[in-house]
Amino acid sequence: MRGALAAQRSSARRLHLWGATALACIMSCVVLPGVSFAQDIDLVAATGVSTDSEMLLEADTIVYDHDQATVTAVGGVQIDYDGYRLVAQRVAYNQNTSRLIASGRVEIVSPDGTKIYSEEIDITDDFRDGFVNALRVQTADNTYFAAENADRREGNITTFTRGVYTACEPCEEKPDQPPIWRIKAQKIIWNGKAKTVRFEKSRFEMFGMPLAFLPAFEIADPTVKQKSGFLFPRYKSGSRLGYGAEVPYYWAVSPTADLTFKPAWYSKQGFLANAEWRQKFDNGEYSITVAGIRQRSPEEFYTSNDPTGLFRSDNEKTRAMIGTKGRFQINSRWTAGWDILAQSDKNFAYRYGIDGYDQHSRTNQIYLTGLNDRNYFDLRGYKFDVQEQETNFSRATGVQNPDARNARDARQPWVLPSFDYSYIPDQSIAGGELSIDVNSQSLYRRLADFPDKDPAANNGRLPGIEGWSGRVTAEAEWKRSLIAPGGLMLTPLLHARGDAIGVDFQGDSLDRINDLGVASDIRSAYYRAMATAGLEARWPVLFSTTSSTHVLEPMAQIFARPNEPHGTSLGIPNEDAQSMVFDASNLFERDKFSGYDRIEGGVRANVGLRYSGNFDNGWSAHGLFGQSFHLAGRNPYAQLDYVNVGAASGLETARSDYVGSFGVVSPIGFNASIGARFDEESFEVRRTDLTAGYASRPVSVSAAYSFIEKQPDYGFAADRHEVRGSASVRLHENWRVFGSGTYDITNEVMVRKAIGFAYDDECFSYTISAAEYINRDNTSDKRRTLGFQISLRTLGDFATSTSISQN
Numbered sequence: 001m002r003g004a005l006a007a008q009r010s011s012a013r014r015l016h017l018w019g020a021t022a023l024a025c026i027m028s029c030v031v032l033p034g035v036s037f038a039q040d041i042d043l044v045a046a047t048g049v050s051t052d053s054e055m056l057l058e059a060d061t062i063v064y065d066h067d068q069a070t071v072t073a074v075g076g077v078q079i080d081y082d083g084y085r086l087v088a089q090r091v092a093y094n095q096n097t098s099r100l101i102a103s104g105r106v107e108i109v110s111p112d113g114t115k116i117y118s119e120e121i122d123i124t125d126d127f128r129d130g131f132v133n134a135l136r137v138q139t140a141d142n143t144y145f146a147a148e149n150a151d152r153r154e155g156n157i158t159t160f161t162r163g164v165y166t167a168c169e170p171c172e173e174k175p176d177q178p179p180i181w182r183i184k185a186q187k188i189i190w191n192g193k194a195k196t197v198r199f200e201k202s203r204f205e206m207f208g209m210p211l212a213f214l215p216a217f218e219i220a221d222p223t224v225k226q227k228s229g230f231l232f233p234r235y236k237s238g239s240r241l242g243y244g245a246e247v248p249y250y251w252a253v254s255p256t257a258d259l260t261f262k263p264a265w266y267s268k269q270g271f272l273a274n275a276e277w278r279q280k281f282d283n284g285e286y287s288i289t290v291a292g293i294r295q296r297s298p299e300e301f302y303t304s305n306d307p308t309g310l311f312r313s314d315n316e317k318t319r320a321m322i323g324t325k326g327r328f329q330i331n332s333r334w335t336a337g338w339d340i341l342a343q344s345d346k347n348f349a350y351r352y353g354i355d356g357y358d359q360h361s362r363t364n365q366i367y368l369t370g371l372n373d374r375n376y377f378d379l380r381g382y383k384f385d386v387q388e389q390e391t392n393f394s395r396a397t398g399v400q401n402p403d404a405r406n407a408r409d410a411r412q413p414w415v416l417p418s419f420d421y422s423y424i425p426d427q428s429i430a431g432g433e434l435s436i437d438v439n440s441q442s443l444y445r446r447l448a449d450f451p452d453k454d455p456a457a458n459n460g461r462l463p464g465i466e467g468w469s470g471r472v473t474a475e476a477e478w479k480r481s482l483i484a485p486g487g488l489m490l491t492p493l494l495h496a497r498g499d500a501i502g503v504d505f506q507g508d509s510l511d512r513i514n515d516l517g518v519a520s521d522i523r524s525a526y527y528r529a530m531a532t533a534g535l536e537a538r539w540p541v542l543f544s545t546t547s548s549t550h551v552l553e554p555m556a557q558i559f560a561r562p563n564e565p566h567g568t569s570l571g572i573p574n575e576d577a578q579s580m581v582f583d584a585s586n587l588f589e590r591d592k593f594s595g596y597d598r599i600e601g602g603v604r605a606n607v608g609l610r611y612s613g614n615f616d617n618g619w620s621a622h623g624l625f626g627q628s629f630h631l632a633g634r635n636p637y638a639q640l641d642y643v644n645v646g647a648a649s650g651l652e653t654a655r656s657d658y659v660g661s662f663g664v665v666s667p668i669g670f671n672a673s674i675g676a677r678f679d680e681e682s683f684e685v686r687r688t689d690l691t692a693g694y695a696s697r698p699v700s701v702s703a704a705y706s707f708i709e710k711q712p713d714y715g716f717a718a719d720r721h722e723v724r725g726s727a728s729v730r731l732h733e734n735w736r737v738f739g740s741g742t743y744d745i746t747n748e749v750m751v752r753k754a755i756g757f758a759y760d761d762e763c764f765s766y767t768i769s770a771a772e773y774i775n776r777d778n779t780s781d782k783r784r785t786l787g788f789q790i791s792l793r794t795l796g797d798f799a800t801s802t803s804i805s806q807n
Contacts, residue, residue, distance in 0.1 A: 432480025
C-alpha cells in the first residue's frame with residue numbers, strides 16, 4: 001500500500017527521523033563531493049537540511065524489522081525534505097551497523113537544481129565512510145561528473161574510480177555521443193581538507209579523441225574562490241622578440257589578496273620577470289604590476305635609419321616598468337582612483353605586451369570624483385604617454401634626433417590638475433533653471449608640439465607651446481521655458497563667463513609663434529569676460545495618418561554678445577578646443593567650440609527644421625537640416641589661433657555651410673544614417689558621414705563612409721576619403737566567420753584588414769584571427785598579427801599570438 005505509515009505516534013516520529021537522517025546521509029556523501037568537493041562537515045552544515053522541516057515519504061511498502069533493527073522502504077521510494085528530493089527503488093537503514101543503503105536508479109535533486117544519479121549508495125551515519133556505485137552528477141551550473149564508483153574514507157577524502165568530468169551538455173538526440181571535451185581519469189581524488197582535486201592517469205579528449213595524456217595534475221576545489229597553483233600557459237612570438245612562453249603561477253595570499261607571477265622566456269631576448277599584486281577591500285581595490293628584462297639581443301631593434309640604435313628606446317639593454325591601478329568608493333558620493341605607469345623607456349610595456357599597460361597611447365591619471373543629486377565634482381591629474389620607439393635625443397650623446405619630429409611622447413602634456421565643478425540649484429530662479437560651472441587646468445609640456453617634420457618649415461600651426469599654461473573659468477547660465485498660445489515654445493537664456501589665464505613661454509615657443517606670421521600679444525597673464533543674451537523658439541507641429549505620426553519642428557535661436565577678447569592676436573594657448581566639427585549635432589549649441597580655451601563672440605543666429613516620424617510597422621525616422629548666420633561683430637571662426645581651428649570649418653563666413661542629418665531605424669535590425677555639410681553657395685558637399693548596419697543572429701554587417709574636404713590651414717592639404725566595414729556571418733548554430741577592413745581612398749591603401757573564424761557553444765569556444773595594419777603615411781611600415789584562443793568553461797583559457805613588424 002503506497003504511502004503507508006505506522007499508525008503509532010512513536011513510529012511516525014521514528015520514521016520522520018529516519019527519513020531526515022537518510023536524506024542527510026546521502027546528501028553528505030554524494031551532493032557535496034560530486035558537486036562542489038566541499039570540506040568535511042556535520043549533518044546540518046553539510047547538507048543544509050533542517051531536522052525541523054516537514055518530511056513526506058512515499059513508497060509501495062515500508063517494512064520495520066525490530067529484531068534486525070532495520071527500516072526498509074521498497075518500491076517507488078520518494079522522500080521530500082527541506083527542498084531536497086530522493087527517488088530510489090529501495091532505501092534501507094540499519095541501526096546496528098549505522099549504515100544506510102539506497103539502491104535502484106537513485107536520483108537526488110537539491111534545492112539549487114543539482115541532480116545526482118547512482119545505482120547504489122552505501123554510507124555510514126557519521127558520514128566518515130561510504131561507497132557510491134555508478135555515480136552521475138549534473139550541477140546547477142551545468143557541469144557533469146561521472147564515475148564507476150566513489151569511495152569515501154577518513155571523513156574528508158573521496159576517491160572516484162574511472163571518473164569523467166566535463167562542462168558540456170549531453171546531446172539530447174545522441175546521449176551516448178562523446179561531449180566536445182572531457183577529462184577522463186583512472187582516479188580522481190578529492191581532499192576536502194586540502195581543498196584540492198587530483199587527477200591521476202588522466203587524458204584530455206575532444207570529440208572523443210584523446211589529445212593529451214597527463215600522468216597527474218591537480219586543480220583547486222571548485223568551491224574555493226582562491227587557490228594557489230599554475231595557470232594556463234600563454235605562447236607568444238614576434239620577429240624581434242623570438243618565440244616565447246609565459247607560465248603564470250597564482251598565489252592566493254589571503255581571501256582578499258593575491259600575487260600572480262608571470263615569468264616568460266623569449267628565444268631572442270631572454271627571461272622576462274613579471275608579477276602582479278592585487279588586493280580588495282570593502283570599498284575598492286588596487287593592483288601593482290612590475291616587470292623587467294635584460295635583453296640578450298637589443299640589436300634586433302636596429303633599423304636602416306638608425307643602424308647604431310642610438311635613437312631607439314627598444315635598444316636599451318636593461319628595461320623595466322612598474323604600474324599601478326586603483327579605485328575606491330570613499331562613500332556614496334565620492335570616488336577616488338588612479339592609473340599610473342612608470343618605465344625605464346618609452347615603450348617597454350607596449351613592446352612586451354604587459355597586461356593592462358600595453359596600449360600604444362595611454363593616459364596616466366589620478367582622480368577624485370563626487371556626485372550628489374545635481375552637483376558634480378571632478379579633480380584629475382593627467383600624463384599622456386605615447387609608447388613609441390623613437391627617442392627625441394641620442395641615448396649616448398644627448399644630441400637631438402634628426403628624425404625627432406616623428407617622436408610624439410615628449411610633446412605630450414602633463415595636466416596638473418584638471419578641475420570641473422557643476423552645480424544646479426534645486427529651486428527655480430525667476431521661474432527658470434540656473435546652472436553654475438567652474439573649470440580649471442594647469443598644463444606643462446617639455447617640448448613644443450608642431451606637426452611639420454622639417455624644423456625650418458612653417459605650416460601655420462602650433463598645437464602646443466613649450467612651457468606652462470593655466471586657466472580658471474567660471475560661468476553661469478539661466479534659462480526658462482515658456483509656451484505661448486498656439487504651441488510656440490520660447491526659451492530665453494542669459495549667460496556670463498570669466499577667465500583668468502597665466503602663461504610661461506619657454507624654449508623656442510616665442511620663435512615658433514613669430515614664425516606663424518600673425519600678430520601676437522605675448523603676456524604672462526590674460527583676463528577675459530563674456531556675457532550672452534539669447535532666445536530660442538520652437539514650434540512643433542504634429543501630423544497623423546492612419547498608419548504613422550510625424551512631427552515637424554521649425555527652430556530658431558539668436559545669441560547677442562560682444563566680440564571674443566584677445567581674438568585678433570596670438571597669445572592665449574589653445575589646448576582643449578583644437579577639434580572643430582560643424583554638423584547637425586552642434587548646430588543649436590550656444591558655443592560651438594569643443595573646449596574652454598576659445599570663446600564664441602559676436603551676434604549669431606541658428607535656424608533649422610527638425611523632423612521625427614514613427615510608423616505602425618515599427619520603422620522610425622529622424623532628421624535635421626539648418627544653417628547658422630554670423631550677424632554682427634567679429635566672427636571667431638574666421639580668427640587665427642595656434643591651430644587655425646576654424647579654418648574651412650563651414651562657420652568662418654557670415655553665412656555658414658548647410659548641415660543636415662537623416663536616419664532610419666527598422667524593427668528587423670536594419671539602421672542607416674547620413675550626415676553632411678554643404679557649401680553655402682554652390683551646395684557642394686564639404687563633409688559627409690554615411691553609416692549603415694544590419695544585425696540578426698545569422699548575419700551582422702556594418703559599413704561606413706567618410707569624406708572630409710581638404711583643410712590646408714588646419715593641417716590637411718588633401719581631401720580625405722575612407723571606407724570602413726565589418727561583417728560576421730554565422731554559418732551554423734555554433735560556427736561563424738568574421739572580418740573587417742578600413743580603406744584609405746585618398747592614399748589608395750588598405751590601412752587595416754582582419755579576418756577570422758570562431759566556434760562557440762555552452763562549454764567551449766575557439767577563435768583564430770589574422771590582421772594587418774599599414775601606416776597610411778608610410779606604406780612600408782606594416783604590422784601583422786596572428787592569434788588564436790581556446791576557452792574551456794570551468795577550466796580556463798589558452799591563447800597565443802604572433803606579431804611581425806616590417807618597417
